[in-house]
Amino acid sequence: MxxxxxxxxxxxxxxxxxxxxxxxxxxxxxTASSAQKPQAVIDKMSEMMSSYYANIHRGLYHFSQMATQEYETVRGKVADFIKAYSVNEVVFTRNTTEAINLVASSWGKANLKSGDEIIISAMEHHANIVPWQLIDGVKIKVVPLMKDGTLDFEAFENMLSDRTKLVSIVHVSNALGTINPVTKIVKKAKAFNGDIMVLVDASQSIVHGGVDVREIGCDFLVFTGHKLYGPTGVGVLWGREQILNDMPPYQGGGDMIENVSFEGTTFKKAPGRFEAGTPAIVEVIGLGAAIDFVRTIxxxxxxxxxxxxxxxxxxxxxxxxxxxxxxxxxxxxxxxxxxxxxxxxxxxxxxxxxxxxxxxxxxxxxxxxxxxxxxxxxxxxxxxxxxxxxxxxxxxxxxxxxxxxxx
Ligand SMILES: Cc1ncc(COP(=O)(O)O)c(C=O)c1O
CATH class of the missing domain: 3.90.1150.10 (Aspartate Aminotransferase, domain 1)
Structure with a gap:
């Protein structure tokens, strides 16, 4: 090729x-808004729908097994693409927005209380502002920018406090193009207090080069499929396995449970507990083709x-x-x-x-x-x-x- x-x-x-x-x-x-799609992605989605489409994780018949296997193979591809430690750390969502809302609704509501602080930056997309504002009583601190559109790192350092619970930061600004020093940000936050969580919004960075969750050292990383030459309707939340398993489910329904009775329900471990209902099967498979395409180039x-x-x-x-x-x-x-x-x-x-x-x-x-x-x-x-x-x-x-x- x-x-x-x-x-x-x-x-x-x-x-x-x-x-x-x-x-x-x-x-x-x-392209920063949404990338165009290569023929390989279009073909893969069309092939799946025309030759072996079926619901996943439910059927014992051949096509359902095939579809399940393809879907789970993509989870592995994503894990490999971002250097995750395990496939269990990859949750499929609808997009970046849903991935951040998932963390805010699940981890946020379970771990944050009135007066706790979240640090974001002045260059965040609404998707990394509004979900945090939906949590009652949490204080949002905003790192200002320098004249050239870079982060004021000193201001960030000074913002860290005993109340800081989360730093949620964009890797690459969709409006300015600035690349933020996320590895340095994680190191600084963790050195201040090892319990501070760091979420990285990799919606733009995932497209322009490698994203390595081990190197960055964050706890959550999110991105959206349609900017990565994949289809709309699929995104990714990566989180450390233990953290995900400690988080309560975000939505309830089919496929995310172990056992349901009228008295109560037990839930699957991550990632299953966060994928309620029939997921975007065809889109996930399209994302897999997009990752293959990008890796080949x-x-x-x-x-x-x-x-x-x-x-x-x-x-x-x-x-x-x-x-x-x-x-x-x-x-x-x-x-x-x-x-x-x-x-x-x-x-x-x-x-x-x-x-x-x-x-x-x-x-x-x-x-x-x-x-x-x-x-x-x-x-x-x-x-x-x-x-x-x-x-x-x-x-x-x-x-x-x-x-x-x-x-
Ligand atoms: C940096 C950044 N974060 C979040 C988003 C939201 O992505 P989506 O609308 O696919 O959820 C975008 C999309 O423009 C973005 O560029």
């Missing part, structure tokens, strides 16, 4: 990339290609005057947020759409971050493993056109 350096090969795997939009060739620069190759594309994107954008950038960390992925000084971002994005360029405009589910930055939102161009120079050229020429028309 050819590698990432053969971009033509890579792009050919994504059927949507040869589509037109508004009569123009699609330049897809919104090679995560180091993907990271190197995206770095080149980020440099090319910055060179291209430098040709347009009057763009203000947000998130200028030295350590960042291919996510570039900017605001034109000469027009409203939404008007610019509408013109870009007419030019075939798909970028996201708005608060990127980071309203508190936007408030901190003193803006309503940004235009965000984000890179995936299939991005190429043509995509960047289309963006730059679209921006030139927008500037001519709007300024």
């Amino acid at each position: 050819a590698g990432i350096t053969d971009i033509g090969y890579c792009r050919e795997n994504f059927p949507i990339l040869s589509e037109e939009t508004n009569g123009q060739k699609l330049a897809y620069l919104d 090679g995560q180091d190759n993907i990271a190197a290609h995206e770095k080149n594309m980020l440099d090319a994107l910055m060179r291209g954008l430098a040709k347009i005057d009057g763009l203000k950038y947000y998130g200028q960390s030295q350590d960042k992925v291919g996510i570039v947020s900017f605001v034109p000084e000469w027009a409203h971002p939404s008007d610019v994005t509408m013109i870009l759409d007419k030019c075939g360029v798909a970028v996201r405009t708005g608060h990127h589910c980071c309203m508190p971050l936007m408030k901190t930055l003193g803006i309503d939102g940004t235009i965000r161009a984000s890179i995936g493993l299939y991005s190429n120079q043509n995509d960047i050229d289309s963006l730059v020429s679209g921006l030139k056109k927008a500037k001519e028309l709007l300024s």
Whole structure:
């Protein structure tokens, strides 16, 4: 199989990339929102549904056994992909949002009491803010940012207190592209108090290179399948096995039980106790195909290609005057947020759409971050493993056109 350096090969795997939009060739620069899907994922899901689909963990017949085996094989693939200690540490959820809500509802409600503190950062996605706000009486402390969009580490250190129970932090900011030093954050928190739990939101980092839960040293890590070139409807909660087994179930129903009577119920150990009801079988199997695809291309190759594309994107954008950038960390992925000084971002994005360029405009589910930055939102161009120079050229020429028309 050819590698990432053969971009033509890579792009050919994504059927949507040869589509037109508004009569123009699609330049897809919104991968941070959701990645496009390779043929291998589409084929795998279609093959499963057309040739051996059945419910899992329930049937003794052949197709049910096959489906169960495939589903559980993906659990193993995920465990291997993030270097988990055991497959029992991998819980399938609907997405990152559900994974964080699971931890908040289960671990949070069992372990947090009024006055306890959770530390998050100013660059969190709503998915890592709102679930914690739903726990009564818990105090949320927010680590501020430096001017370049990096975390104020000293402020973080000073925030740790005897009441700190959890640090819940994004690995890579979806709005700024900043890579946070999560290993250092975990070390600092655990050195302060070994009982502090750390959750890492790896929704963006999982896509751009390797994520290694052993190296990071966290207690929970979450990500979503659709950003990893997989389907929507599937996400992952990774947690240390003992912690998961000590957590009460989050939802009750079929498949998560050991024994049910009208008097009471006993529950499976993790991960089963957190997967109530029929799960997203086809989507989980699609996620497995996405992981295979990414591994075949090679995560180091993907990271190197995206770095080149980020440099090319910055060179291209430098040709347009009057763009203000947000998130200028030295350590960042291919996510570039900017605001034109000469027009409203939404008007610019509408013109870009007419030019075939798909970028996201708005608060990127980071309203508190936007408030901190003193803006309503940004235009965000984000890179995936299939991005190429043509995509960047289309963006730059679209921006030139927008500037001519709007300024
Ligand atoms: C950093 C981050 N966290 C959480 C999420 C939420 O992901 P999902 O909507 O798939 O639950 C996203 C999605 O944009 C994200 O980028």
